[in-house]
Amino acid sequence: AQSVTQPDIHITVSEGASLELRCNYSYGATPYLFWYVQSPGQGLQLLLKYFSGDTLVQGIKGFEAEFKRSQSSFNLRKPSVHWSDAAEYFCAVGPGTNNDMRFGAGTRLTVKP
Amino acid sequence: EAGVVQSPRYKIIEKKQPVAFWCNPISGHNTLYWYLQNLGQGPELLIRYENEEAVDDSQLPKDRFSAERLKGVDSTLKIQPAELGDSAVYLCASSKDSRDGELFFGEGSRLTVL
Known part of the structure; x- marks a missing residue:
């Protein structure tokens, strides 16, 4: 069965700094991978997704993520974080x-x- | 386009009381999901519908939880009787196609059982 591990429970960054959130997965085949964001009191919103093809995917709000099969990872990045x-x-x-x-x-x- | 609508947003009940949550998915979305989200955790699937058929309810505690999706549109999730451990956020989501995994979530219904 598939599973997902996010090693970091809580991360603090300064506004304007870069961000990387880690994600490791376990899956028997080529996975579909997603990042969702949940603001306080809100439902989850899709940031980006990877199905196949280019391993670097762009999402909304300036986020991107890179699929690395060899590391079973799909880390989320943003070059400059905003307070929002x-x-x-x-x-x-x-x-x-x-x-x-x-x-x-x-x-x-x-x-x- | 209207998003997924859930009600009520908040519900406080005493243990052993019944409670029901309602969800209206995005128009045209055939797949509907109910997820449970405990504090500090990710969503966990309770039940998934393809149209009006419950195709995955393996994680639904059937002794006290029930769900229905009449006419393949709106859905209701019921708990009877509620227990203290049921305090959580109940999320509804819908998707056009369950095979691509892109889910659209409602804002959730937060249940507090006293």
């Missing part, structure tokens, strides 16, 4: 054999002024 990026970020993998999406436990991002 403070939120919870979830990596997800799927759909699996049961069309099931599996989410990581999330990484909470705090942005310092």
